[in-house]
Amino acid sequence: MIKKIILFTKGIETLWFFSEQMGKTFELLGYDVFYFDQCKEYRSLSDLIWFCEPGVTAAISFNYDGCAGEEYFIDSQGISFFDAREVVFINIVVDHPFYYHKFVPYLPKDYTQISIDREHEAYLKHFFPNIKRGPFMPLGGTSLWEKNSLPGWEKRPVDIVFTGNYNPPSMFEEAITRNGPEYTKFYYDIIDDLIEHPWKSMDKTIIEHLNRDVEDVSEEGIKETMPNMIFIDLYVRHYFRGEVVKTLVDSGLKVYCFGAGWDCLPCEHPENIINGNVLDSLGCLQQISRSKISLNVMPWFKDGAHDRVFNSMLNGAVCASDSSKYMDEILKDGKDYVRYDLARLNELPGKITDVLEDREKWESIASCGYNRAAKRHTWADRARFLHSEILCKIQ
Numbered sequence: 001m002i003k004k005i006i007l008f009t010k011g012i013e014t015l016w017f018f019s020e021q022m023g024k025t026f027e028l029l030g031y032d033v034f035y036f037d038q039c040k041e042y043r044s045l046s047d048l049i050w051f052c053e054p055g056v057t058a059a060i061s062f063n064y065d066g067c068a069g070e071e072y073f074i075d076s077q078g079i080s081f082f083d084a085r086e087v088v089f090i091n092i093v094v095d096h097p098f099y100y101h102k103f104v105p106y107l108p109k110d111y112t113q114i115s116i117d118r119e120h121e122a123y124l125k126h127f128f129p130n131i132k133r134g135p136f137m138p139l140g141g142t143s144l145w146e147k148n149s150l151p152g153w154e155k156r157p158v159d160i161v162f163t164g165n166y167n168p169p170s171m172f173e174e175a176i177t178r179n180g181p182e183y184t185k186f187y188y189d190i191i192d193d194l195i196e197h198p199w200k201s202m203d204k205t206i207i208e209h210l211n212r213d214v215e216d217v218s219e220e221g222i223k224e225t226m227p228n229m230i231f232i233d234l235y236v237r238h239y240f241r242g243e244v245v246k247t248l249v250d251s252g253l254k255v256y257c258f259g260a261g262w263d264c265l266p267c268e269h270p271e272n273i274i275n276g277n278v279l280d281s282l283g284c285l286q287q288i289s290r291s292k293i294s295l296n297v298m299p300w301f302k303d304g305a306h307d308r309v310f311n312s313m314l315n316g317a318v319c320a321s322d323s324s325k326y327m328d329e330i331l332k333d334g335k336d337y338v339r340y341d342l343a344r345l346n347e348l349p350g351k352i353t354d355v356l357e358d359r360e361k362w363e364s365i366a367s368c369g370y371n372r373a374a375k376r377h378t379w380a381d382r383a384r385f386l387h388s389e390i391l392c393k394i395q
Contacts, residue, residue: 054086243345
């Protein structure tokens with residue numbers, strides 16, 4: 001039975017914020033929790049040696065922290081610290097798995113991978129059937145408020161907020177053109193397909209084009225090629241992030257953007273983009289708490305949900321987002337959130353304006369959204385899920 005849990009901090013800020021939120025609940029559930037500091041790795045490793053108890057300790061990671069071949073976790077014989085100490089390793093992969101093929105050789109023996117999108121889970125099952133998969137678990141959200149203390153309409157001076165960075169698609173031009181005209185056309189064919197059909201799966205669309213346009217491509221060849229195509233994912237997600245904000249500001253609506261790169265967005269009315277600072281996770285939640293509508297553009301999760309959806313709801317803003325199969329199962333458009341379609345962005349300003357001009361409608365959606373997310377979609381809920389579905393079942 002697991003009694004001790006290792007969580008990783010001081011790496012990617014967002015991920016260690018997630019870890020700390022779950023850690024609070026694990027402690028309430030009675031686990032002894034150790035926070036491994038990735039900025040003081042050798043000092044932290046010294047403390048971890050004393051903390052680990054073989055057979056009753058689990059590590060819970062995001063995006064391969066701790067199992068990405070870090071030299072301080074591998075001894076001179078090539079043995080993983082977690083194998084030597086008989087630690088169960090659970091890795092929650094926040095991005096598409098094709099970003100992380102290179103880490104597969106370093107996985108501990110007692111390893112389970114959690115997907116936050118069911119399309120990611122299907123990809124893992126198809127290309128890496130030997131990797132043990134845990135149950136699907138979407139991302140969670142964090143609230144700064146109890147429901148009766150949520151700031152109301154009058155205390156939200158910002159109409160629309162977006163918390164996230166923007167990279168102009170031109171940033172990826174070098175990667176797209178690096179192998180000459182033939183490859184450039186191939187890559188842009190995939191990009192154009194996804195832009196024209198934004199409901200399509202990322203990996204399935206890439207595989208469709210590989211099978212159609214590359215002669216004698218094998219299954220193994222596709223598997224080896226996929227990590228070389230991540231710039232397509234980045235291009236398309238930032239293209240639509242820009243298009244959503246551009247559509248709103250060019251319609252006359254002001255959008256407060258907290259993140260880097262928004263001064264690079266080409267649009268007719270850049271004065272309607274209010275550039276804020278780059279913020280940490282807490283800062284983003286605070287800005288959402290000051291806003292009536294929190295905008296989300298899904299990072300091509302077609303069968304999952306981004307934490308920004310639940311963060312928006314849990315901090316009293318109305319979430320406006322494109323959707324996914326999973327979100328269609330758990331949320332109702334016009335009741336829990338405002339849904340828009342990437343293929344019909346011309347409808348987005350009207351949807352936003354309808355809510356901003358109707359206080360009762362805003363209050364109803366904000367209240368229902370909070371209730372929906374607070375009931376099942378916090379990081380505390382995700383910690384309890386891991387406790388009941390995995391940790392309690394380990395003998």
